[in-house]
Amino acid sequence: MVGAGPSGCATSLLLARAGIEVTLVEAEPRLSSPFRGEALMPSGFEALERLGLPCLPAAVPQRKLKGWRVLVEGHLLLEEPEPIGPGPACTLVGQEELLATLLEQASESPCFKRRQGVRVTGLRRQGSRIGGVTLADGDSLAADLVVACDGRASMLRRQAELPLRLAPPQHEVLWFLLAAEAVVEIRDWLGGTFLTVLGAGNGFALFETAANHNLRLGWLCRPGDDLDLTPGEWLERLAQTCESPLSTWLRQLPTSALQGPLRVPIQVGLAKRWHQDGFLLLGDGAHPLSPVRAQGLNMALRDAIVAAEELVPALRQGGEAKLVAALPEIERRRQPELRRIQALQAAESSSGELLRSQGWLRQVLAAQPTLFRPLITQIWLSRQRQLRQGLPLGSRPGVP
Ligand SMILES: Cc1cc2nc3c(=O)[nH]c(=O)nc-3n(C[C@H](O)[C@H](O)[C@H](O)COP(=O)(O)OP(=O)(O)OC[C@H]3O[C@@H](n4cnc5c(N)ncnc54)[C@H](O)[C@@H]3O)c2cc1C
8 A cells, every 4th residue: 555645544444343454554644735635525435434433533523613714705695504414514623633543443454564754665576567666775675566556646656557537627716724823704704714815816725723722724726827926915815805804814924923935736637447457546546636625535535445445345255356346346436536526526517717717797796786696505515415425435345
């Protein structure tokens, strides 16, 4: 298993628990990463339940979202409390602690080994078959199956020659962090909601993180936007986007309160094929997602459920034929949900871009927010509900 993100940790846990020998190799010395999300949707909770975590352990920082708000030119266009559909409320979780919990449970199995802080440098081949990996410390590991959970820029995907079918370019996001001690008024005003702000041709999202009371801010941008600003210029640009109490507080913030930006290049796509002989792609490596409405963590966990259901019987029974049959089955079961999620995210991104770029539309909506609210809310809710629930995961016949 290469990569200790959500897909690698969850798949390792399920395989090791079922008595399959697993070695998890992670390049970074720690489990935390600024490039990893923290919003759990009902689809993610469903996966966690099937992982044996019906409730989030207390050791995992967690904060239920109170609701969603959209401000257009400073006017409240939409406000919906969580949960907006069946299942639990969208919950922000501490990513590092969640992964640590999965690995603690995996470590209870004598079948689980972990190599943390060692980079996988390449694939070992036995003829046309992939038979293991080489490591940066000079070591190498033989394996019946290499599962590449190495994230959106997957080096192993390239080495295994599994190209992505790329989606048209969408929004990129610049991530900022606002320091807890400087944003008390903004945090109180947010009241635990996820806020989307559109105004003056720009847009951003703002929410409180799971732990530390910091605020995370995602600035929507397109290739070619002027992003080379000082912290002071950023605060002014943010303030200009929202004519509301928020703009006053943003202008009063010391520039030291704004950390970032962290640019995450967003290449959205779906691998045309997820497997080779002896090799499987999972998580962002197989389907790099847009950050819109926080799906990646949830989809990665759901990949793990399906992968383990197919891999455990194949690996237990041994024999290459079983494994050869299991790999395309995993891809077949996961593709429809991923295609659908990517289509919904693209639609959400287009709506955001329309509102961001069309000043006349924002002015019309802002002039009569109460008139448009019911229709906008209905359209928004229908898309959000599909995004948060996912498609039925199903189960392999004979697997509970
Ligand atoms: C800023 C940001 C915010 C996000 N917010 C959300 C959110 O709120 N909710 C949500 O659901 N999703 C969110 N996402 C998406 C989510 O984080 C990812 O979709 C999810 O983490 C994918 O999990 P993964 O296990 O496939 O890959 P990753 O989490 O990317 O993990 C890959 C791991 O592989 C390791 N690795 C890479 N190469 C090697 C190598 N050669 N050898 C060994 N190890 C290697 C990396 O160090 C990393 O730990 C966000 C993404 C970003 C960038």
